[in-house]
Amino acid sequence: MRVFSGIRPTGELHIGNYLGSIKQWVEFQEKAECIFCIVDLHAITTPYNPRELQKNILEMAIAYLVAGLDPEKCIFFVQSTVKEHLELTWFLNTICPISELNRMTQFKEKSKQFKESINAGLLDYPVLMASDILLYQTDLVPVGKDQKQHVELARTLARKFNRKFGKTFKEPQVLLPKIGEKIMSLQNPRKKMSKTDDPKGCIGLFETPEAIEEKIMAAVTDPGKIIKYDSMKKPGISNLLTIHSLFSGKPIKGLEKNFRNKGYKEFKKSLIKLLINSLEPFRKKRKELLSREVYVREILKQGTKKAQMVAASTMENVRKKIGLV
Numbered sequence: 560m561r562v563f564s565g566i567r568p569t570g571e572l573h574i575g576n577y578l579g580s581i582k583q584w585v586e587f588q589e590k591a592e593c594i595f596c597i598v599d600l601h602a603i604t605t606p607y608n609p610r611e612l613q614k615n616i617l618e619m620a621i622a623y624l625v626a627g628l629d630p631e632k633c634i635f636f637v638q639s640t641v642k643e644h645l646e647l648t649w650f651l652n653t654i655c656p657i658s659e660l661n662r663m664t665q666f667k668e669k670s671k672q673f674k675e676s677i678n679a680g681l682l683d684y685p686v687l688m689a690s691d692i693l694l695y696q697t698d699l700v701p702v703g704k705d706q707k708q709h710v711e712l713a714r715t716l717a718r719k720f721n722r723k724f725g726k727t728f729k730e731p732q733v734l735l736p737k738i739g740e741k742i743m744s745l746q747n748p749r750k751k752m753s754k755t756d757d758p759k760g761c762i763g764l765f766e767t768p769e770a771i772e773e774k775i776m777a778a779v780t781d782p783g784k785i786i787k788y789d790s791m792k793k794p795g796i797s798n799l800l801t802i803h804s805l806f807s808g809k810p811i812k813g814l815e816k817n818f819r820n821k822g823y824k825e826f827k828k829s830l831i832k833l834l835i836n837s838l839e840p841f842r843k844k845r846k847e848l849l850s851r852e853v854y855v856r857e858i859l860k861q862g863t864k865k866a867q868m869v870a871a872s873t874m875e876n877v878r879k880k881i882g883l884v
């Protein structure tokens with residue numbers, strides 16, 4: 560079984576990214592053939608600073624290592640270093656209806672957010688993502704809920720291509736985590752946690768203990784005092800319960816019981832302690848890896864080599880099927 564997923568190098572990883580995706584990846588590397596990508600070509604579809612891109616890529620590679628990805632057990636590499644992603648995007652563009660792209664939720668949201676730069680790359684983002692996935696004959700794509708629609712488009716394009724040119728691609732399945740598919744903002748628990756949208760509602764993977772305490776204490780809760788999971792009526796406390804459960808490994812029902820006669824403040828104190836203790840090893844390891852840039856860059860280079868072999872073999876077949884050879 561082959562697993563593929565990716566993250567944009569747009570700055571520090573947050574616990575939403577970690578719980579929604581990387582945490583699953585770490586488990587998969589033990590039992591499947593895994594390929595994980597730092598998707599820099601996706602990152603440049605929204606405004607960014609070219610001088611910071613390389614730094615962000617390196618930071619993301621370090622975050623992958625810190626979170627537990629092992630280059631001996633999985634492949635990880637930078638998207639732009641395997642040119643086949645771009646070539647396949649062009650071919651898939653020729654079979655992808657524009658109407659499919661226009662209805663993508665992320666495109667609509669980002670178009671509102673970045674009114675000044677609604678570029679063709681932003682519209683084409685899901686086709687590049689489909690290429691990432693299909694290039695490696697992927698079976699499973701572990702992502703957060705916001706990416707489900709994009710993976711479904713990858714399935715549609717695989718089917719369309721196979722029908723038109725003969726069986727070429729596997730149809731990938733999306734895999735959402737059982738809990739944590741959408742970690743919400745601490746400031747607005749009806750919106751997903753996102754660093755670019757609101758940094759105060761977001762906890763970075765390398766956040767300091769002081770910032771963790773401040774952000775959790777300021778996290779929006781709901782009327783009433785009861786610690787109970789109800790995502791419709793009590794989205795704030797439900798989100799905090801989800802985060803607690805995923806870091807402590809305790810089921811939500813058990814947490815509700817433990818905090819039955821206690822208030823929000825006590826629950827928040829416990830969550831702060833848990834987060835500080837859970838993220839402390841990440842911060843330590845990041846610091847250590849920041850001084851080993853050559854080692855990290857070598858891992859990416861080796862990853863590119865391995866990914867390129869798989870990509871080249873798929874593309875040889877694709878070019879033949881399309882009639883270009």
Ligand code: TYM
Binds near residue numbers: 567700702753
């Ligand atoms: P990106 O960088 O926006 O998000 C990376 C991963 O984090 C998940 N995620 C969340 N999960 C739970 N709660 C949240 N608040 C939250 N915020 C983000 C996302 O669902 C994603 O899994 N387009 C992709 C990157 C990509 C990709 C691919 C993924 C490019 N090509 C091929 C899989 C396969 C993205 O949104 O990245």
